[in-house]
Amino acid sequence: MALPKEPRQKMINLMYLVLTALLALNVSAEILNAFKTVNNSLDTSNQMIDQKNQTLFKSFQEKLNQADTKDKAAIWWPKAQKAKELADNMYNYIETLKEELKKASGYNPPKDTTFKEDDLEATSRLMVEEKKGNELRQKLEQFKKDLLAIDTSFAEQYATTLPLDLSIPKSATSDAAKKDWAYAYFNMTPTIAGITILSKFQNDVKNSEARAVEYFHTQVGAVKMVFDTYVPLIGQSAQYLMPGQELDVTAGIGAFNKESRPTITIDGAAVPLQPDGTGLYKTTVGGPGSYVKKLHISYFNQATGKEESKDIDIKYTVGSPTGANVSADATRVLYIGVANPLTVIGGSGVGDEKVSVSISQGSLTKTGPGHYEAQVTTPGEATITVNDGKNVTPFKFRVKTIPDPVAKVGNSKGGRMPLNEFKAMAGVRADLENFIFENLKYNVLSYTFIATGKAFSERPGISVNNGAVFNSETRALIDKLGPNSTVLIDMIKVEGPNGVTTLPPISFYLY
Known part of the structure; x- marks a missing residue:
């Protein structure tokens, strides 16, 4: 700021500089961190809304390809695309304002990617003095008007409830703030707060888009499913039995729709589907012991009209030439931070008192005849060794951390x-x-x-x-x-x- 020669004006300007400095000092680190937390949360919320919208657009594409819904989808699909176009343009415009605001506060990439978060002048200068705030309000009003104009029935339902309120904040107390929307939101606002306010309007835009796309999607209606494929489902309790053992056989018919195929994973890996809609999984088993495969199936339930899923544990045992066996009572994985129950069987017909068991990491605690608890410490692999006096047999286990809840x-x-x-x-x-x-x-x-x-x-x-x-x-x-x-x-x-x-x-x- 250039200081004038007239003493009185010079004093006023000096007082302004001192006041500005004091205001800057009063913007505490806690307040700035609070704004950063809110801004980051708004950015995360915008990403989650985007994911939801992408799911709806994918469903739209499917409905365009289905005979029962393609005619209705052809009517509402262009309206959903128009809503997305309007929202993208508005969102990107606000993003350019955020970039301009950061640059006005010292942001100079790639040389310097930081900016003065507590700058009280940059936001006022850009948004109030240079009229960018009023321009923003005009564009937001036009966005809201154009979005409601896409469809009259949508406008009737959302004209008063669309999440984009452009009135002057009720907290505005000064005469200038009560009369000027940009002044009320952006005057003497720290840069990080100005960015957070702009993120808030981006969130309003994304939410408005989501309301529109969801409304247009619901007008298409649910797809009527027709069962057109039937497959016999047969299971048996064992393929190898000894005399006197019982054989259980279960049988039934599975009805499918070829256009609504399930998604099947085993241990997180996708399982390819056969023409009849069933999945075929093949694997080569490892060393001796008991194992569990985690089966997850996602499918469309015609009765409820919703996507549903089922989780099933497939358990099997691989035999040992020595006859010894170690099985994790829960799964073939040992988890860090918990007591993992184990059952140990010697392979030479000896008593439990003659069987010794050791582990390559962590510790083992015997809890009863043939029963132990393993505590492990390091992700990767652990080997449990069983010595029954005649044979020494190693059993390998994967070691994992407990998944996040x-x-x-x-x-x-x-x-x-x-x-x-x-x-x-x-x-x-x-x-x-x-x-x-x-x-x-x-x-x-x-x-x-x-x-x-x-x-x-x-x-x-x-x-x-x-x-x-x-x-x-x-x-x-x-x-x-x-x-x-x-x-x-x-x-x-x-x-x-x-x-x-x-x-x-x-x-x-x-x-």
């Missing part, structure tokens, strides 16, 4: 949820899904609760929650939630057998 509210991992159902929930929990040790518990230590919607048009509602149960501050935000609100639960810290870990965020659209 999944954050849930009630039984939901996120997505659409009735508003009243969400309000009835007590808090956040961490659940180990489909894990062999059923009694393992994870304690939720803390999380950040972020609410957006009509009741939070000025700024998102934010609460830092310690413990699993919604605290009074979070509960107050929940009470304000209305239809078409969005909740993001981020920075979820939980503690389990392997210590403290942070889980991915979960988000909910409440209707």
